Amino acid sequence: MAYQALYRQWRPKDFSHMVGQEAIVETLRHQVETGRIPHAYLFCGSRGTGKTSTAKILARAINCEHPKNGDPCGECDTCRQMENEDNLDIIEMDAASNRGIDDARTLRESVKYPPQIGKYKVYIIDEVHMLTKEAFNALLKTLEEPPAHIVFILATTEPQQLPTTILSRCQRFDFGRIPARQILGRLREAADGAGAEATDGALMAIARAAEGGMRDALSILDMCIGYGKKVDEALVQSVLGTSDRAFLFRFSKALAEENAAETIRLIDEMMKGGKEPAAFAKSVSEHLRTMLTAKCCGEAIAEILDLADDTTAEYLRESEHIPTSRLMKMLEAFMQLETELKYMSSPRIGLENTSLKCCLRTSEPDTLAINDRIAELENQISALKDQIAKGVCVAAEAAPAPKEKNTAASAGKKAETSRPAAPVQKTLTPTGRSADETWKEAVRQLQKGEPAIHGMLLMGSYAGSNGTNYLWKANPGFDIIVASLNSAERKKKIEEALTAAAGVPSTFQATDMQSEIKKNEEASDEEYVAGLIETFGAEPVDVVE
Ligand SMILES: [Zn+2]
Known part of the structure; x- marks a missing residue:
């Protein structure tokens, strides 16, 4: 026949x-x-x-x-x-x-x-x-x-x-497109019918590549059987010109870690394996898309993308370490590359260029990269503020009941009384808590007694304290919460919690990014210098590069 x-x-x-x-x-x-x-x-x-x-x-x-x-x-x-x-x-x-x-x-x-x-x-x-x-x-x-x-x-x-x-x-x-799991069933019948030994992984790879088309799926299987009766995932990948998952995970890891050298080395390995840059770029796009979907949908990706359980787990684990904004940017770059590769005389250079762009994002002037960097800087600033707050609070203990605003005069007074206390000290309040711990304890109490206020506080973060005044800053986009938290009733509840946690009358202030910047500009130089002297002492120093 x-x-x-x-x-x-x-x-x-x-x-x-x-x-x-x-x-x-x-x-x-x-x-x-x-x-x-x-x-x-x-x-x-x-x-x-x-x-x-x-x-x-x-x-x-x-x-x-x-x-x-x-x-x-x-x-x-x-x-x-x-x-x-x-x-x-x-x-x-x-x-x-x-x-x-x-x-x-x-x-x-x-x-x-x-x-x-x-x-x-x-x-x-x-x-x-x-x-x-x-x-x-x-x-x-x-x-x-x-x-x-x-x-x-x-x-x-x-x-x-x-x-x-x-x-x-x-x-x-x-x-509609036929779900990969249904295609898999027919592929199994066809493979068995043709006397081929096909692994589940191989047939699933074919079913996914066919993107809902039964005819394509059977044609790919036909091509694979043309090479021999044993059909495994490696054969399918070589017939389709796609890359295996382990390699793709190594590649995306290199991109995420901004390891340019490793990225270029992997591209070289891929080329030596006889793969086409265009097919590889497509595999990378699909891989990044799966990671992004894993971040957004969690375990539901198994059903959405027809993934096996162990693959799902791998994607969930690996995507955890890369921020969503970075994944989006990387995916965007590779999708653009797929289009551009059609017109490039040297596809490998295009692939390397795009990969390096993904790696060297910190020097790139686009908004996503800038957002990334802002987020990192914000973290650093809030860590620094914590430390500074601790230094200033040492003074607060020495000068009791500084309930009034932190003016230049009071700062000066503090500087006087606490000159020797330059090293950061942890024990600050009568209850023996640091400012940090005081805040955390107050939040814990609010969570029990005032869940609504606690919920609002979660839309921003603790931004340090000036003595007994505790600051909270709204996350970007949540400025609307600021006024609610500063309303007399809520403010009172928060201040009660802080006072109880600190053991001295304490105040609370919610701010957004804008007002904080303004406030910093308004602060007098005198206060600033006093703060510096308090923290670092007044000796002149040489700055050594
Ligand atoms: Zn009939």
């Missing part, structure tokens, strides 16, 4: 052998059983999702003398005659290759004649959006006054290109 491609061998003969599209199949079965057949169907959907197979089954089912549950019986005279590809009642046309006016005229002539075998003459027109204007007009004329014995099944990947006059006369069915 002549070799037949797998996707032909496994083309479903009836609805019960179809994979996916359950809702469509159910509706069609019902129509066949009740005999309520519209004159024109429109099957839309991406390639390989079963449009043509469904059309062929439907054409036979509506002609069958004794359909079984909406499926053609395969036994009656009509069924048997229609199995012959040359029958005159099922007419298949490919609009992509027969676009001319001749076909339009033939069509108009041909619909006049009744079917020869069954009840209906069925025209299956593939890629119908490719028809010429003349052919559309001929089709439209027929659809306006269809003879009772004619059924059109129009199939297209581009329904938006069809004129509304056609769309409005068809019953439309949208064929």
Whole structure:
């Protein structure tokens, strides 16, 4: 027997052998059983999702003398005659290759004649959006006054290109991509049927690469079997030109750690392995997308992206260390690279350039990189503030009840009384807590007694203290919380908690970034210098580079 491609061998003969599209199949079965057949169907959907197979089954089912549950019986005279590809009642046309006016005229002539075998003459027109204007007009004329014995099944990947006059006369069915897990089942049958030893991982890799198209999936399997009866993940990757996951994780790690040397070395390794930069860039994009999805959706990625459990765990673990903004930026860069590579004379240089850009982000003047750096600086500043606050608070203990605002005079007084206390001390309040600990304790108490206030405090962070005045700063975008927290009632509750935790009357102030900057500008130089002297002492020092 002549070799037949797998996707032909496994083309479903009836609805019960179809994979996916359950809702469509159910509706069609019902129509066949009740005999309520519209004159024109429109099957839309991406390639390989079963449009043509469904059309062929439907054409036979509506002609069958004794359909079984909406499926053609395969036994009656009509069924048997229609199995012959040359029958005159099922007419298949490919609009992509027969676009001319001749076909339009033939069509108009041909619909006049009744079917020869069954009840209906069925025209299956593939890629119908490719028809010429003349052919559309001929089709439209027929659809306006269809003879009772004619059924059109129009199939297209581009329904938006069809004129509304056609769309409005068809019953439309949208064929979704087939989930990878369903494709996997059919691949397993096909592999076993062909006597191939295929691993689950290999078949899953094929199912994912097919992106919801059964025909593509079976064609890839066919190619793999062409190399031998053993089909494993490595073979699939080499047939598809994709890279294995372990390598991709090493690559994304190098990017995240800004390890330019390792990145370039990995690209070299990839090239020496005989892979194409374009295929690799696509793999990296998919890999980064999966990481990003893992960050946003957590364990749900297993279902969304059809991943095995161990793969899901790996993605969740690895994506934890890279900020979302960086992943987005890296993904953007690689997606752009995919487009640009088509026009590049030296794809490797393009790949290296994009990879290095991802690594050397800190010197790049784009907003995401700047945001990254701001976030890092904010962390450093808040850590520094903590330390400074501790230094200043030492004075607070020595000068009791400084409830008034921290003026230049009081700062001066503090400086006087606490000159020897330059080293940062931890014990500050009568309760023996540092400012930090006081804040934490107050927040703990608020969490118990005032959950609403506690919730608001979570939308910002502790920003240090000046003596007994504790500062809180709203996170970017949460400035609206500031006024709420400063309202007399809430402020009082917070201050009570702070006072209890500190053992001295304490105050609270919520700020946003803007007002804090302003406040710092307003602070007098004198106070600033006093603060410096207090912390570092008054001796002149030489700055050594
Ligand atoms: Zn039949």
